[in-house]
Amino acid sequence: MAASLNASVSIQTTEMHTGGEPVRIIESGYPTVEGKTIFDKRRYIREHFDDFRKFLMFEPRGHYDMYGVLLVPPDMPGADAAAIFMHNEGYSTMCGHAVISLGRYLIDNGIVKHPVSPETIVTIQCPCGMVVANTSYSDGRTGAVRFTSVPAFLFAQDVAVEVPGYGSVTVDISYGGAFYAFLDAKHLGLNINKSSVSDLATAADKVTDAVKSQVKIEHPESDDLAFLYGTILTDGADDFSENPTTNLCVFADRQVDRSPCGSGTTARVALQYHRGHIKLGQARKFSSRTGAIFTAKAEEEVTYGKFKAVRVEVSGKGHYSGKCTFTLDDEDAIGRGFLLK
Numbered sequence: 001m002a003a004s005l006n007a008s009v010s011i012q013t014t015e016m017h018t019g020g021e022p023v024r025i026i027e028s029g030y031p032t033v034e035g036k037t038i039f040d041k042r043r044y045i046r047e048h049f050d051d052f053r054k055f056l057m058f059e060p061r062g063h064y065d066m067y068g069v070l071l072v073p074p075d076m077p078g079a080d081a082a083a084i085f086m087h088n089e090g091y092s093t094m095c096g097h098a099v100i101s102l103g104r105y106l107i108d109n110g111i112v113k114h115p116v117s118p119e120t121i122v123t124i125q126c127p128c129g130m131v132v133a134n135t136s137y138s139d140g141r142t143g144a145v146r147f148t149s150v151p152a153f154l155f156a157q158d159v160a161v162e163v164p165g166y167g168s169v170t171v172d173i174s175y176g177g178a179f180y181a182f183l184d185a186k187h188l189g190l191n192i193n194k195s196s197v198s199d200l201a202t203a204a205d206k207v208t209d210a211v212k213s214q215v216k217i218e219h220p221e222s223d224d225l226a227f228l229y230g231t232i233l234t235d236g237a238d239d240f241s242e243n244p245t246t247n248l249c250v251f252a253d254r255q256v257d258r259s260p261c262g263s264g265t266t267a268r269v270a271l272q273y274h275r276g277h278i279k280l281g282q283a284r285k286f287s288s289r290t291g292a293i294f295t296a297k298a299e300e301e302v303t304y305g306k307f308k309a310v311r312v313e314v315s316g317k318g319h320y321s322g323k324c325t326f327t328l329d330d331e332d333a334i335g336r337g338f339l340l341k
């Protein structure tokens with residue numbers, strides 16, 4: 001019998017952020033999750049504990065763009081932990097910005113024991129597969145993380161979709177643990193660095209809806225991974241350069257990533273590599289509207305199903321921002337979680 005959210009709830013979290021994007025890590029007070037595989041667990045949580053996601057992600061404890069992680073026992077050999085990611089709409093398949101914070105958290109909290117300098121390997125099972133987070137460690141302190149995710153590939157290029165209000169728009173669709181549509185914001189009449197984030201998010205969300213209804217996404221291994229997660233607007237600066245290039249990732253229910261987006265950066269590097277903009281080993285910088293920077297490069301070519309894929313390494317740093325205990329007043333009718341759109 002699954003637990004329900006009631007006034008006896010008391011959930012402890014550690015709060016982190018990567019590039020401004022929140023990482024609310026649930027530490028205790030969450031009910032027991034059943035299921036053998038990570039997808040079973042994700043399904044179980046979606047079916048039985050979605051009120052806990054709303055309680056922790058929505059107002060008054062969170063906000064429209066809140067992001068969280070529940071650590072569960074891994075079912076992949078060699079994994080230090082498994083992560084279920086949550087956001088304003090549900091549960092994602094991969095989250096690079098959270099992995100960057102978790103690399104530190106798992107060492108700092110003794111889940112990964114005996115850290116070594118200059119880097120400690122932290123292995124995190126994500127719904128998309130195993131992600132390896134090399135976490136800097138010196139003088140007893142954790143720091144920046146460089147992670148390598150599952151194979152990333154360009155799924156479809158130059159796909160024309162009809163977007164209401166914008167007409168025919170051409171996107172590339174690429175996978176980096178989650179599928180994203182990519183296009184230069186100027187093709188929507190917007191400036192990635194100067195237009196309001198709200199205008200960019202509205203336009204990107206329309207592109208996501210259009211791609212979802214007009215393109216069938218397929219994943220080489222799992223139907224659970226075969227869906228479009230969001231749209232990433234860019235400055236179109238895909239050719240190799242030492243200068244940063246901008247990502248604005250709009251995912252789930254029009255949620256805006258404050259960071260350059262780890263899985264989105266992975267997918268964009270695969271896109272840039274397969275379109276001939278960059279070579280293996282050429283590191284690029286990716287920025288977000290907060291000014292945060294991730295560095296990323298394609299490391300090696302691999303085959304993934306029928307796709308020519310690449311392994312991509314993404315680097316960044318997460319920061320601690322607090323600790324919370326969340327409770328529910330039994331007379332609080334709206335305190336179970338709400339959103340004002």
Ligand SMILES: O=C(O)[C@H]1NCC[C@@H]1O
Binds near residue numbers: 094249
């Ligand atoms: O960095 C990432 O990969 C995540 N950030 C929010 C959307 C993605 O899940």
